[in-house]
Amino acid sequence: RLRKIFKTKQFHKQDNGKTAGRYFKNCRVMSSMQGSIEILSRHAFYIYNGKKAECQRSMDWWHMGEDIFTFKCLEQLGVEASDIGEGVRDTYCARSKSCVEHHGLPNCSLPDVALFHPLKSRDQFEKCWEEIQRVEQRAM
Secondary structure, X not given: OHHHHHHHOOOOEOOOOOEOOEEEEOEOOOOEOOOOOOOEOHHHXXXXXXXXXXXXXXXXOOOOOHHHHHHHHHHHOOOEEEXXXXXXXXXXXXXXXXXXXXXXXXXXXXXXXXXEEOOOOHHHHHHHHHXXXXXXXXXX
């Protein structure tokens, strides 16, 4: 499902034809990259890895989770961002309850969604996986 999302989206390229360094925002409500999935292009990763110490020196990062630190660092370093949009269902970033079941878990029956978060236990993960498989079988 994640490959399908990336194949259907057009991400900018530099004039020389190489893919620009880019990271992907996965939380529209906070316009950020959250820990449910952190996707960076190879070039963005190299920029981040090479200049992470600059970010550590310039911000109060000790209290941040690694996802927020990475997001803020990439932003500070000027790495371009793209929104992966509707391919993620993260209840921590839910704009409305339409994508969240009544007990706070993501609705795993959505066919065009590649990532569901949070699933904090093996039981929750397995139930979601079973629902995804049912949806996939119906689509065939």
